[in-house]
Amino acid sequence: GAGVSQSPSNKVTEKGKDVELRCDPISGHTALYWYRQSLGQGLEFLIYFQGNSAPDKSGLPSDRFSAERTGGSVSTLTIQRTQQEDSAVYLCASSRDGGETQYFGPGTRLLVL
Amino acid sequence: GENVEQHPSTLSVQEGDSAVIKCTYSDSASNYFPWYKQELGKGPQLIIDIRSNVGEKKDQRIAVTLNKTAKHFSLHITETQPEDSAVYFCAASMGPRGGSYIPTFGRGTSLIVHP
Numbered sequence: 001g002a003g004v005s006q007s008p009s010n011k012v013t014e015k016g017k018d019v020e021l022r023c024d025p026i027s028g029h030t031a032l033y034w035y036r037q038s039l040g041q042g043l044e045f046l047i048y049f050q051g052n053s054a055p056d057k058s059g060l061p062s063d064r065f066s067a068e069r070t071g072g073s074v075s076t077l078t079i080q081r082t083q084q085e086d087s088a089v090y091l092c093a094s095s096r097d098g099g100e101t102q103y104f105g106p107g108t109r110l111l112v113l
Numbered sequence: 114g115e116n117v118e119q120h121p122s123t124l125s126v127q128e129g130d131s132a133v134i135k136c137t138y139s140d141s142a143s144n145y146f147p148w149y150k151q152e153l154g155k156g157p158q159l160i161i162d163i164r165s166n167v168g169e170k171k172d173q174r175i176a177v178t179l180n181k182t183a184k185h186f187s188l189h190i191t192e193t194q195p196e197d198s199a200v201y202f203c204a205a206s207m208g209p210r211g212g213s214y215i216p217t218f219g220r221g222t223s224l225i226v227h228p
Contacts, residue, residue: 040220042219042220045216091157100147100206101162102147103159104149104157104158106155
């Protein structure tokens with residue numbers, strides 16, 4: 001079946017602009033995660049959604065970052081007033097019922113000029 | 114919180130040689146240790162994992178070992194092939210937390226296999 005998809009694949013924006021990144025998880029997966037991968041770094045956890053529970057936002061680096069998940073499926077990560085240090089690859093993953101195995105999307109490469 | 118250290122950051126081998134990547138973790142409560150392979154332009158893909166009640170696990174040319182006492186675990190790739198070239202990430206998690214496993218990742222190892 002289809003894997004996790006993300007859009008856009010690449011995004012170039014100007015400092016101060018807002019951006020929205022989209023994630024479509026694997027159908028039937030109730031858990032959805034967002035990570036940030038900076039150049040030469042590991043994956044940094046941002047936020048986690050599980051079913052109808054309140055999201056775990058403990059990894060969001062500032063209040064400029066927010067995410068929502070509508071209808072228990074598609075998720076949007078929003079970065080307001082982008083800064084150059086926000087440039088990174090943003091990865092989305094999903095898992096079945098919050099299980100151990102996470103399936104990652106290809107990521108969105110964000111460049112803030 | 115959990116801290117995962119991964120070494121080396123870059124590993125260059127000849128085709129057919131073995132490759133070993135090592136990770137250490139800090140929190141003895143961690144109980145699940147996945148390894149991911151990330152090819153250029155793609156998201157990470159799980160290649161093997163191990164739980165804290167197991168010392169070793171093998172899957173064809175790859176194997177993972179875990180030493181709970183020393184809090185370290187390693188990935189072993191035998192008979193390396195050029196298509197093994199990628200960035201490999203280790204991770205550690207204690208779960209479920211809030212109903213899920215949220216891993217802490219190492220910084221990655223860039224493996225280059227020369228034909």
